[in-house]
Amino acid sequence: MEPVEFELRQALSRRTPPAGFTERIMGEIRAEPRHHWKGWRWAAVGALATSLSLGVFAWRERSDQRALVADQQADDILFALQSAGGKLNLARDAVLRSGRRGSR
Amino acid sequence: MKKIFVMMFVFCCFQLVAQQGAQLRMDLVNLEEKADEVVSLNLEGESLEGGRKLLMLRKGVTEPVRSLLGKIKGIYMRRFWFKRKKEYSEEDVSPIREQVAGPNWVRLFEVKESGKTQRVGVYSYVENDDVKGVTVVSEDEQEFTVVNIVGPVDLETLSDLGEGIGISAMKLATTEIPSGDALPAPQDPKAESSEK
Numbered sequence: 001m002e003p004v005e006f007e008l009r010q011a012l013s014r015r016t017p018p019a020g021f022t023e024r025i026m027g028e029i030r031a032e033p034r035h036h037w038k039g040w041r042w043a044a045v046g047a048l049a050t051s052l053s054l055g056v057f058a059w060r061e062r063s064d065q066r067a068l069v070a071d072q073q074a075d076d077i078l079f080a081l082q083s084a085g086g087k088l089n090l091a092r093d094a095v096l097r098s099g100r101r102g103s104r
Numbered sequence: 105m106k107k108i109f110v111m112m113f114v115f116c117c118f119q120l121v122a123q124q125g126a127q128l129r130m131d132l133v134n135l136e137e138k139a140d141e142v143v144s145l146n147l148e149g150e151s152l153e154g155g156r157k158l159l160m161l162r163k164g165v166t167e168p169v170r171s172l173l174g175k176i177k178g179i180y181m182r183r184f185w186f187k188r189k190k191e192y193s194e195e196d197v198s199p200i201r202e203q204v205a206g207p208n209w210v211r212l213f214e215v216k217e218s219g220k221t222q223r224v225g226v227y228s229y230v231e232n233d234d235v236k237g238v239t240v241v242s243e244d245e246q247e248f249t250v251v252n253i254v255g256p257v258d259l260e261t262l263s264d265l266g267e268g269i270g271i272s273a274m275k276l277a278t279t280e281i282p283s284g285d286a287l288p289a290p291q292d293p294k295a296e297s298s299e300k
Contacts, residue, residue, distance in 0.1 A: 066154075073155030074162070076145050077173070078265075080181040084240040084251035085266020088259065091224040094215040 126229035126237025128203050128252045130182050134196040135248060139184035148178035148254075166269075168261040178254035189245040197243065200250050204239055212259075221245045228257075238262070 136142055156173050159165060186192065204227040216223040222244045229237035238257040242249040
């Protein structure tokens with residue numbers, strides 16, 4: 001028998017496990033934390049929900065701000081047009097008055 | 105192809121110049137320094153568009169006012185108020201007076217009644233027989249106001265706005281969007297004026 005063959009036979013030969021081997025392995029399996037990823041999953045769901053709520057809040061804030069600005073701009077347009085119209089009427093009325101005075 | 109681009113460029117330049125022509129330079133530094141209260145409005149581009157869109161949605165806006173709003177390209181207003189009388193001089197307001205006396209500007213009214221201190225001038229910027237802008241200048245002992253509107257302005261509608269006609273059903277601080285898709289039918293300005 002070749003030395004290599006002898007070594008292989010020795011390595012592959014059946015051996016009896018030491019006493020308490022099965023219990024030790026089973027104990028280790030039980031002690032190992034199972035479903036470790038579950039915590040991460042909930043953290044991810046929480047982060048997603050928070051970012052979504054923040055996004056919706058920011059979007060609403062921005063639209064409210066835009067609405068306020070547009071409202072102010074609309075008021076400004078009216079204010080300017082009404083001022084111009086008011087002054088125009090003053091001038092027109094004065095012209096009409098002077099016309100009436102002239103015709104008398 | 106090149107010719108078309110050149111023509112388009114020239115056309116755009118003309119449009120730009122035409123718009124600038126009706127737009128006054130509001131450089132009234134002296135008045136700003138002397139005035140106790142200054143109202144300054146520059147409504148153009150996005151600021152005009154935002155306000156205009158909202159106004160179009162409001163209740164009680166008549167068709168002539170909608171049409172006026174739709175054509176305006178810019179509104180520029182300055183109002184100076186002084187605590188004391190005669191605080192500003194003719195020289196202070198000359199930058200505006202000189203511009204409205206320039207080419208293409210037509211004086212529609214210029215009124216100064218005897219015994220009254222107020223003087224009002226209405227000028228329109230005319231190009232190729234089309235009104236491209238209107239400027240209203242009002243001077244009083246304690247106030248100087250100039251409103252420069254760029255775009256084709258119907259003076260009749262502007263006058264109605266001055267009397268609160270055409271928008272009288274609106275509250276300035278709120279926006280009332282009509283229920284349903286249809287916008288309200290334009291109201292009769294005469295009926296509104298008789299209500300007052």
